Amino acid sequence: MNEKNGDLTNGKDNISQEQDALELGKFYFYNGRYAEAIESFNRTLQINKNNEEAYYNLGLIYENQNAKDLAQKMFERALQINPDYKKANQHLNKLKGLK
Amino acid sequence: MKKKSYVIIGLGTFGSSIARELAAKGEQVLVIDKDEEKVQEIIDAVTQAIVADATDEKSLKSLDIADTDYAIVSIGDNMEASIMITLLLKELGVKNIIAKGLNQLHGKVLARVGADRIVFPESEMAEKLVHSLLSPNILEEIYLSSDYNMIELVAPKKFIGKNLKDIDLRAKYNVILIGKKTHVPVVTDEGESDWEETLSIAPNPDEEINEGDVLIVIGSNEKLNKLKEEK
Numbered sequence: 547m548n549e550k551n552g553d554l555t556n557g558k559d560n561i562s563q564e565q566d567a568l569e570l571g572k573f574y575f576y577n578g579r580y581a582e583a584i585e586s587f588n589r590t591l592q593i594n595k596n597n598e599e600a601y602y603n604l605g606l607i608y609e610n611q612n613a614k615d616l617a618q619k620m621f622e623r624a625l626q627i628n629p630d631y632k633k634a635n636q637h638l639n640k641l642k643g644l645k
Numbered sequence: 646m647k648k649k650s651y652v653i654i655g656l657g658t659f660g661s662s663i664a665r666e667l668a669a670k671g672e673q674v675l676v677i678d679k680d681e682e683k684v685q686e687i688i689d690a691v692t693q694a695i696v697a698d699a700t701d702e703k704s705l706k707s708l709d710i711a712d713t714d715y716a717i718v719s720i721g722d723n724m725e726a727s728i729m730i731t732l733l734l735k736e737l738g739v740k741n742i743i744a745k746g747l748n749q750l751h752g753k754v755l756a757r758v759g760a761d762r763i764v765f766p767e768s769e770m771a772e773k774l775v776h777s778l779l780s781p782n783i784l785e786e787i788y789l790s791s792d793y794n795m796i797e798l799v800a801p802k803k804f805i806g807k808n809l810k811d812i813d814l815r816a817k818y819n820v821i822l823i824g825k826k827t828h829v830p831v832v833t834d835e836g837e838s839d840w841e842e843t844l845s846i847a848p849n850p851d852e853e854i855n856e857g858d859v860l861i862v863i864g865s866n867e868k869l870n871k872l873k874e875e876k
Contacts, residue, residue: 572832572838575830575838576830576831576832576838577830578830578855580856599837602837602838603838606830606838606839606840609840610828610840610856610857611856611857612781612782612799612857614781633837633839
């Protein structure tokens with residue numbers, strides 16, 4: 547549900563904008579365009595700060611850059627939003643050195 | 646290849662981990678501890694688990710373990726016991742005795758009474774941790790000789806986008822690249838993003854270095870240090 551305003555049309559736009567930004571980010575990720583991917587995932591979060599998949603994907607990219615602290619923060623945030631997020635948990639455990 | 650047999654004496658964290666790991670890999674594992682609870686806990690995971698006081702010569706002899714390929718004395722809280730057990734195993738004729746040392750002096754005594762190899766898990770892990778904290782770009786370092794090491798190094802930023810031919814590690818750094826790990830972005834069947842790690846040995850000189858690549862390099866410590874400094 548769109549918390550920003552009660553206008554249904556705008557709500558739909560926001561959600562689809564959010565989805566578009568997320569999908570675009572994943573597209574960039576899949577094509578190895580990580581700087582652009584980061585931008586898109588950040589945009590996703592600007593629209594909806596609770597998009598766990600955006601955090602997860604950012605975590606993946608930072609993990610690959612060996613920016614462990616940042617990656618860890620992202621996975622933790624994703625898990626805060628969705629404690630059942632299996633992949634986020636897997637990656638977080640790996641960063642922490644757990645099996 | 647014939648399966649080897651292992652006897653592990655002492656079911657603390659270290660001993661239990663070794664026992665479970667070996668058993669999981671299909672090896673023949675016999676564990677001994679004087680604590681019945683510890684033995685019960687592990688009994689289903691290993692070939693055989695016995696409650697016995699290994700410092701008692703008669704008990705140890707009766708277990709008939711002289712022909713084992715390896716005996717591991719993993720007693721972490723009693724130097725005297727680990728020394729006595731090592732000595733008894735040596736007298737029984739066990740051919741390969743590995744013992745956990747609690748400090749360097751203890752290690753020396755263990756070696757004197759017959760241990761073929763001493764391990765110091767806490768201090769070895771401490772050393773590893775320190776290295777990883779001081780050099781977070783070095784994921785692994787393997788000692789080859791007093792002058793040469795092999796390292797797994799996260800590719801420095803200045804290499805990204807270049808190909809191996811241009812970076813020319815051999816000519817510019819006097820090190821040899823033997824492999825390269827790359828993380829390929831994938832999408833799972835469920836539509837989730839993830840990484841797939843691939844390893845190429847003796848990579849093609851035309852291959853490009855991507856962000857996140859890990860270089861596996863052999864060289865002298867001096868030359869490796871120069872490479873480690875690159876950002």
